[in-house]
Amino acid sequence: ARMVSDLRVAVDKDQLFLAYQPQIDLHTGALTGLEALLRWRREDGRVVAPGEFIPVAEHSGLIVALGQWVLQQACSTMRVLMDTPGAPGRMAVNVSVAQLRDPAFIHIVRTAIARAGIEGRRLELEITESVALLPTELLDSTLHALRGDGISVAIDDFGTGYSSLSSLERMPLDRIKIDRSFVRELDRPGGARIAELVAQLGHRMGLQIVAEGIEDERTLQLLRAMGCHEGQGFHIAAPMAYEELVGWMQARQ
Numbered sequence: 001a002r003m004v005s006d007l008r009v010a011v012d013k014d015q016l017f018l019a020y021q022p023q024i025d026l027h028t029g030a031l032t033g034l035e036a037l038l039r040w041r042r043e044d045g046r047v048v049a050p051g052e053f054i055p056v057a058e059h060s061g062l063i064v065a066l067g068q069w070v071l072q073q074a075c076s077t078m079r080v081l082m083d084t085p086g087a088p089g090r091m092a093v094n095v096s097v098a099q100l101r102d103p104a105f106i107h108i109v110r111t112a113i114a115r116a117g118i119e120g121r122r123l124e125l126e127i128t129e130s131v132a133l134l135p136t137e138l139l140d141s142t143l144h145a146l147r148g149d150g151i152s153v154a155i156d157d158f159g160t161g162y163s164s165l166s167s168l169e170r171m172p173l174d175r176i177k178i179d180r181s182f183v184r185e186l187d188r189p190g191g192a193r194i195a196e197l198v199a200q201l202g203h204r205m206g207l208q209i210v211a212e213g214i215e216d217e218r219t220l221q222l223l224r225a226m227g228c229h230e231g232q233g234f235h236i237a238a239p240m241a242y243e244e245l246v247g248w249m250q251a252r253q
Ligand code: G
Pocket: 036, 037, 038, 049, 050, 051, 054, 067, 070, 094, 095, 096, 156, 239
C-alpha cells in the first residue's frame, strides 16, 4: 500500500526515467531500434527496477497512467534522436495487458505519437503472451488499428508464458523476441534447441526475430547462424539513460 502511494507521487515528482537498450542488426551491426525500460529513482536515490514496481502498478491500476507517461516520453525521445547521426529507426515500448484493456488505449498511443511529431512506424509495442487473456475481438481490433497507423507489434518473452500456438498464430504481429532464458542456454550442450525452435517458428510465421540477453560474441554468432535478424543484450550495450545513449551513439559513428 505504501508503494502505491509512493509510486503515485513518483510521476509528479519527476522520479521516473527511461533507460534505452540498443537493438542491432546481427548481420550489419547497424543500430535498428531501442527498447525503452522504465526506472524509478526513489527519494533516497535508490533506483528501483520495474520487476519490483510494475506488478504493484498493474494491481492498483496505476499502470495506465504510468504507461501513458512511458509512451509520451519514449516518443518524444525518438523525435529528438531522429536528428542525430546514426539514429535508430524505431523505439520499442513495453505494454501491460491492463493498458490494452483500457478503452482509451488507442487514443493514448495516437496522442503520444502526434504530440511528439513522429510517424507511426517509429513506434513498436512489446506485448506478452498474457494478452491471450483478453477478449479476442478487443485484442484483434486494437492491434489492427495500431498497425494500420504503421506501428509495429512484437511478442516479448515468447515461450515463457501460457499462450497457445493457436493464439500466437491469430495475433497480428511483426516481431517475435526470443526470451533471454533461452538465449542463456545456448552455450550448454543441447541448450540451443528452444531458441532454435522459436526462431524457426518465427520464420514460418514470416516474423522478424529479435534475440534478447546476448552476453557474449559466441552467442551472437550462434543466433545469427539461426537466422535471427536482430539482437540486444549486455554484449552490445546495457540499458542506458538518455545522455549515456547519446554518447554511445556518437562513439559508434
Ligand atoms: O529493465 P528490467 O530488466 O529490470 O525490466 C524488467 C521487466 O520490466 C521487463 O520484462 C520489461 O518488460 C518490464 N518493463 C520495463 N519497462 C516497462 C514499462 O514501461 N512498462 C511495462 N509494462 N513493463 C516494463
